[in-house]
Amino acid sequence: MGQESTASITGRFEGRVALVTGASRGIGLAVARRIVQEGGRVCVTGRKQEGLDAAVAELGGDTAMAVAGSADDPDHQDATVAAVLEQFGSLDVLVNNTGINPSYGPLAQADLGALRKILEVNVLAALAWTRKAVAAGLGAPGGAVVNIASVAGLKPAAGIGFYGTSKAALIHLTQQLAAELAPEVRVNAVAPAVVRTRFAGALFEGREAEVAATYPLGRLGAPDDIGAAVAFLASDDASWVTGQTLVVDGGLTLSGGI
Template sequence: MTSPYGLRGRAAIVTGASRGIGLAVAEELCRAGARVCVTARDADAVGRVAERLGGVALAGSVADPAHLRAVTELALREFGRIDLVVNNAATNQPYGPLMDVDPDRWRAAFTVNVEAALRLAQYAWHGWMGEHGGAIVNVCTEGADHVGPHVGAYGTSKAALLHLTRQLAGELAPGVRVNSVSPGLVRTEMARFVWEDSEDELGAGLPLGRIGRPEDVARAVVWLASDAAEWITGADLLVDGGTRVRPRAGPATPCTTVCAPAHRTAAAETRVGAVSTPSQAPPSPRRPSPGSGGPEASEMTAEAFAGNGPWAASPAARDHPRLRARAGPPLDGRDYHLPGA
């Protein structure tokens, strides 16, 4: 089945494309007719993706500006153009209270989650888009708008990515559109430890009745990249199964026991006669002491923390057996993940 969003003849760069959401995005772009240049740190995996999709690949880290420049040059050399950029690679480290965060690891998070997206946009702009136009889509997270325990570095950097999206949209218009997609909990390998023992229960707590699939996010990305969204820029599209609209009353389930976002709680008011007084904020979720809870940092994915308030800050997330500290090295030994990988 061909995609209704025709991208035939266009060329795209997708980061973090060896698996998960990035892979699904690359596949959906190809289905729409685009040619893809994919990048990830796993050389064998990303090479197989490129071969299967008839594209090109270059392995490396998005934290390295030289790699991003080389990816841009490869796409221009092979395709002669760069019409689309999808910034998907990201990190959720460092994991823990901000008062304990190492400054170097904090900077590393912003290098991957924010600076890399800017660098690739710059290279694509100077190499092609500045003169010919195009579209950029940044993969963020539903949790960027919330406060959650132990995910301060991740949430702050993703909030910065959201602002960068809007800033670039303003600066690069009208020739280049810049938008973002924010996924909720998605069924990926790297998020398996969150959903594998409770997928039905987690999905039942969402208005749309299931957790997400990589292709759900991929279709949103391709739509924003296509001419079907030609009058949309500076927007963030939530792809979360209705996380923010689920009921807050009634029997609690792992996905309905939620904490109100901090900015909404602070703004809530009750009317007493003609006087407006702040309402009492709900109690904050119990924060585990260092080392007593939370996943191995590099095991947690963007999807797992999507909805830092609605899910990660809930008792369900706090007490989830797979979110407790695990012994041994991270599953893949990496310092950062590719969202949905």
């Protein structure tokens, strides 16, 4: 993005407060960084306090705060929303970024306990965070929710079948919530392909050039690519967009790959 276009979007989040889950690094941190760069304040969550402290230091202590905990823990959800309201006074944007994938391989061999945990974190926690944000006056009105899905939720993907199943459920949840929460709250999703993060490392480490060659745009995604897409959907630039899933995949699905 050129200097002129960057200047034109500065300030889209002036006076707004965002909560981004799973944001001590990777995509979540890139989302939080973009919101702060555009004038917003942000609360980041994650399991490890050390990582969150580093994120807040990068984002700026006057514009960022952090609350540590597990994304699917109701007490953590309640405490986080309360802390955001106490420190910043409002909540306008929710980004459900937390996702896990403790199961890899054929579904016929998958541990059902691990699959239940995937649903708890990737789907039910997103619903719980959304419900609590709305109850706290999300946008009051004019709020926005953005869920981080995956292209694996759009078509089958070898090895990550239940992760994809959970993301397909998240995409449908996005549509359902968009219908139920309109017109006060918009709900959209972003579906990335492989992004260069620690979470996705098993999908490209040691063979990045080979994997990147399968993408029409010739490279893997960067966290900032997703941060930019989320910022669009969360901003007033997308004020007439709800219930949509924006695919950000370097053209991968165009080539039939995933």
